[in-house]
C-alpha cells in the first residue's frame with residue numbers, strides 16, 4: 001500500500017486523482033487531503049477516504065471543517081490549518097506519493113517541501129515549476145525525489161522519452177519536443193472578436209473540463225506558454241527545441257522527434273485520469289477508468305502552427321524562457337493577477353497579455369538564487385499588476 005497526500009484534492013485534478021485512487025484502492029491509502037475554501041467537498045472526501053489529516057489554510061474555515069468532521073464518521077481525521085500545514089503533510093515521513101494539484105504559485109512551498117523530503121512527486125501545479133525552475137529541479141535531484149509530470153502533454157513526453165530517462169536530465173538522440181495544444185475555445189474566433197468574449201465563453205474548453213484559472217489560460221494560450229517553460233525545465237531542453245503544434249482534437253498529447261526520423265507520440269482520450277494513473281503506478285501500469293481510444297471516432301487528426309499575433313501570451317512565454325532568471329516568475333505572477341481580474345470582470349480578455357507585457361517591461365530581471373527571491377518577485381509583481389489593472 002502506498003500512502004498518498006493530495007494537495008488540492010477539491011479541485012479538478014484532485015477529483016480525478018481520487019477517482020483513480022478509488023478504483024485502485026487495494027494499492028493506496030489516502031494520508032492527507034487539502035482544500036482552500038471548498039469545505040463541504042473536503043468533508044465529503046474525508047468521509048469517504050478517512051485520511052489522517054485534512055488541511056485548510058484558513059483557521060476559521062478549518063474550525064468549521066473540524067465541527068462537521070467531528071459530527072461525522074470521519075472523526076479520526078485531524079483538521080489542521082495554516083499554509084505551513086500544507087508543507088507539513090507534503091513532507092510527512094508516512095507519505096510515499098505527493099500529488100501537487102494546488103493551482104498557482106500558492107502551491108510552490110508545499111511542492112518544494114515534497115521534493116526536499118525526497119517524495120515521489122506528481123506535478124500538476126505547473127506554476128510552481130515555472131516560477132522556481134532550476135531551484136525546484138535541484139531540490140528534486142539533491143534529495144533523490146522522483147518527479148513525474150501529470151500535465152497530459154508532459155506526461156506524454158515522459159512516456160515517449162528514452163528508457164531510463166529521469167526528470168531534469170537531457171536525453172541524447174532527441175531532435176525536438178513537440179507540445180500539442182488544443183488551441184482552446186477561441187481557436188477559430190477572429191482576433192478582433194476576442195476583446196468582447198465573456199468569462200463563460202473563456203471557461204468553456206472544447207475538450208477538457210478543468211478549473212477556471214487553467215481554462216482561461218487555455219483560452220489565451222498562456223497555458224501552452226507555461227507548459228513550454230515547464231517542459232524546458234523538466235526535460236532540460238532549450239526553448240528553440242520545443243515546438244508548439246495546434247492539434248484541436250487533443251488526442252495526440254505530445255510527441256518526441258528523434259534524430260533518426262522517428263517520432264514517438266502518446267495518444268488517448270482527453271481525460272486527466274490517464275496521466276494520473278500512469279504517474280501513480282509508474283513504472284507499472286494500472287486501470288484509470290478512462291474508456292479506450294476509438295480510432296473509428298477519431299479519424300481526423302489535424303495539426304497547425306499557432307498564431308502568435310492572436311495569442312501573444314505564447315510569444316511572451318517563449319521570450320521569458322529565453323531570458324530566464326526571474327522573468328518566468330514575473331510572467332506567471334502578472335498572469336495570475338490578470339486572470340483573476342478577468343474572472344472577476346474587472347478587465348477584458350485582451351487586457352491579460354497587456355498587463356503581463358507591462359509587468360515584464362517595467363521589472364528588472366534578476367537571477368533566481370533562492371526561494372526567498374522567487375517569493376519576493378512573485379509578491380512585487382502581483383502588487384505592480386494590481387496597480388496597473390486600476391488604470392487599464
Ligand SMILES: NC(=O)c1ccc[n+]([C@@H]2O[C@H](COP(=O)([O-])OP(=O)(O)OC[C@H]3O[C@@H](n4cnc5c(N)ncnc54)[C@H](OP(=O)(O)O)[C@@H]3O)[C@@H](O)[C@H]2O)c1
Pocket residue numbers: 007008009010011012013014034035036037038039057100101102103104106124125126127150151152208209210211212213214272
Ligand atoms: N484541470 C486540469 O485538467 C489540469 C490539467 C493539467 C494541469 N493542471 C494544473 O493543475 C493545477 C490544478 O488545476 P485544477 O484545474 O485542478 O484547479 P482547480 O480546480 O481550481 O483546483 C485548485 C485546487 O487548489 C486549491 N487551492 C486554490 N487556491 C489555494 C490556495 N491559495 N492555497 C491552498 N490551496 C488552494 C483549491 O481548493 P478549493 O477547491 O477549496 O478552492 C483546489 O483544491 C493547476 O496548476 C493547473 O494548471 C490542471
